[in-house]
Amino acid sequence: MEEAARCVLCYDAPCSKGCPADTKPADFIRSIRFRNIKGAAATIREANALGGCTAKVCPYDRLCEEACSRTGIDKPIQIGRLQAFAVAMEKEYDMQVLEAPDATKEKVACIGAGPASLACAQKLALSGYKVTIFEEFDKPGGVLTYGIIPSRLPQDVVDFDIQKVKDLGVEFVLNKKVGRDISISQLREQGFKAIFVGTGLWKSKALDIRGKDLNGVTYAVEFLKKARSSMGEMRIKGDVVVIGGGDVAMDCAATAKLLGADKVTIVYRRTIEEAPADIAELEYVQALGIGISTKFKPQEILGEDGKVKGFLAEGTDGFSQLKLKADHVIFAIGQEAENMKEIADISLNDNGTIACDVNKGFTNEEGIFAAGDIVNGGKTVVEAVAAGKSVAESIISYLSKKEGVK
Numbered sequence: 001m002e003e004a005a006r007c008v009l010c011y012d013a014p015c016s017k018g019c020p021a022d023t024k025p026a027d028f029i030r031s032i033r034f035r036n037i038k039g040a041a042a043t044i045r046e047a048n049a050l051g052g053c054t055a056k057v058c059p060y061d062r063l064c065e066e067a068c069s070r071t072g073i074d075k076p077i078q079i080g081r082l083q084a085f086a087v088a089m090e091k092e093y094d095m096q097v098l099e100a101p102d103a104t105k106e107k108v109a110c111i112g113a114g115p116a117s118l119a120c121a122q123k124l125a126l127s128g129y130k131v132t133i134f135e136e137f138d139k140p141g142g143v144l145t146y147g148i149i150p151s152r153l154p155q156d157v158v159d160f161d162i163q164k165v166k167d168l169g170v171e172f173v174l175n176k177k178v179g180r181d182i183s184i185s186q187l188r189e190q191g192f193k194a195i196f197v198g199t200g201l202w203k204s205k206a207l208d209i210r211g212k213d214l215n216g217v218t219y220a221v222e223f224l225k226k227a228r229s230s231m232g233e234m235r236i237k238g239d240v241v242v243i244g245g246g247d248v249a250m251d252c253a254a255t256a257k258l259l260g261a262d263k264v265t266i267v268y269r270r271t272i273e274e275a276p277a278d279i280a281e282l283e284y285v286q287a288l289g290i291g292i293s294t295k296f297k298p299q300e301i302l303g304e305d306g307k308v309k310g311f312l313a314e315g316t317d318g319f320s321q322l323k324l325k326a327d328h329v330i331f332a333i334g335q336e337a338e339n340m341k342e343i344a345d346i347s348l349n350d351n352g353t354i355a356c357d358v359n360k361g362f363t364n365e366e367g368i369f370a371a372g373d374i375v376n377g378g379k380t381v382v383e384a385v386a387a388g389k390s391v392a393e394s395i396i397s398y399l400s401k402k403e404g405v406k
């Protein structure tokens with residue numbers, strides 16, 4: 001309440017303009033300020049199917065909080081914390097803030113249960129469509145469930161947002177990979193009139209260096225997925241080298257350290273100032289005693305009896321060298337698209353992402369739409385939510401026109 005009271009209720013609300021998913025911080029902060037918590041939760045939930053998750057993982061300092069006019073007076077309003085508070089109250093008091101009409105309209109399939117599909121599904125369900133989400137893994141959530149570390153995003157926050165989508169009547173078919181276990185033509189035969197592809201980026205990029213196939217070499221998302229799924233059981237022994245300079249590299253390094261690694265070193269090819277990771281993430285890993293060696297690029301992973309034993313990197317200055325003892329090497333240098341042609345004969349960009357208008361989501365195949373990381377090449381949760389929502393509008397307009405022609 002105290003924090004909400006600091007808000008100066010700006011007429012032009014620069015914070016709201018700063019949110020890609022249009023979560024309307026100015027509106028929900030005003031509601032909190034006047035003790036209308038249900039109103040605040042309704043504003044958030046209506047705009048943002050992942051209001052609980054984005055409250056935890058959004059880069060606020062680069063979005064709404066950066067725009068906040070209170071910065072000019074003292075410091076920005078802590079918008080993320082206020083959003084998390086409203087969603088926590090929604091859960092605590094079991095508030096039902098959204099209601100879907102009876103699903104009397106066409107069937108729509110969403111492929112993948114990540115932020116883009118969940119946002120698309122929510123919007124379609126609120127407009128009366130019958131939506132089924134098909135997910136390859138045994139739990140929904142995409143990167144929220146399998147990638148982002150629990151200290152930043154507890155699983156109960158993810159589960160609550162997903163439950164709210166389920167409460168609108170959206171069905172989930174888990175352990176079903178489209179393109180492997182079921183084809184698009186089978187989905188069409190089952191009566192799905194539009195198909196939304198929100199498959200994200202799940203193929204890890206690797207460097208073609210000597211030793212990359214040794215036992216002990218792993219990839220960021222696989223490593224984080226395994227750690228998260230082990231429910232605290234997994235332990236790491238020995239020394240770990242993490243390659244990369246983004247938030248994912250920081251997450252891997254922190255996770256390895258918290259799982260018991262003796263020593264963790266991050267190796268990044270540029271300077272610390274050029275590292276794309278958030279300042280808070282960089283500070284966190286440093287506080288955990290993790291070293292960051294900058295301006296070194298990987299040269300070779302050293303092995304013995306098929307297992308990782310060390311790591312060699314060369315300085316970008318052309319003459320220095322770094323040799324580390326290592327029992328595990330984790331590549332955290334980015335993700336790329338799996339082969340989307342296995343799903344449908346859709347046009348792709350050179351990097352394997354789906355070629356389509358980012359806001360409208362129309363692919364070259366009639367009735368197939370796409371959004372999220374698989375289109376934008378990997379951005380943020382809030383951007384995937386924004387894109388999923390906006391492509392849902394394209395699907396609604398496409399199906400309404402088709403219906404009109406009949």
Ligand SMILES: Cc1cc2nc3c(=O)[nH]c(=O)nc-3n(C[C@H](O)[C@H](O)[C@H](O)COP(=O)(O)OP(=O)(O)OC[C@H]3O[C@@H](n4cnc5c(N)ncnc54)[C@H](O)[C@@H]3O)c2cc1C
Binds near residue numbers: 198
């Ligand atoms: C480790 C990591 C940490 C991150 N941290 C942050 C952060 O702190 N803040 C932030 O804003 N963003 C973060 N991001 C980015 C953010 O998570 C993504 O931008 C966002 O999740 C993209 O959503 P999506 O729905 O497009 O894809 P995803 O979240 O990748 O979801 C896609 C889903 O589709 C499923 N799928 C794939 N292929 C098929 C198929 N053929 N059939 C059925 N299902 C399929 C996948 O299993 C997955 O569940 C992070 C990303 C990673 C990898």
Ligand code: SF4
Binds near residue numbers: 025
């Ligand atoms: S910009 Fe800051 S002060 Fe202005 S309405 Fe938004 S949160 Fe309040």
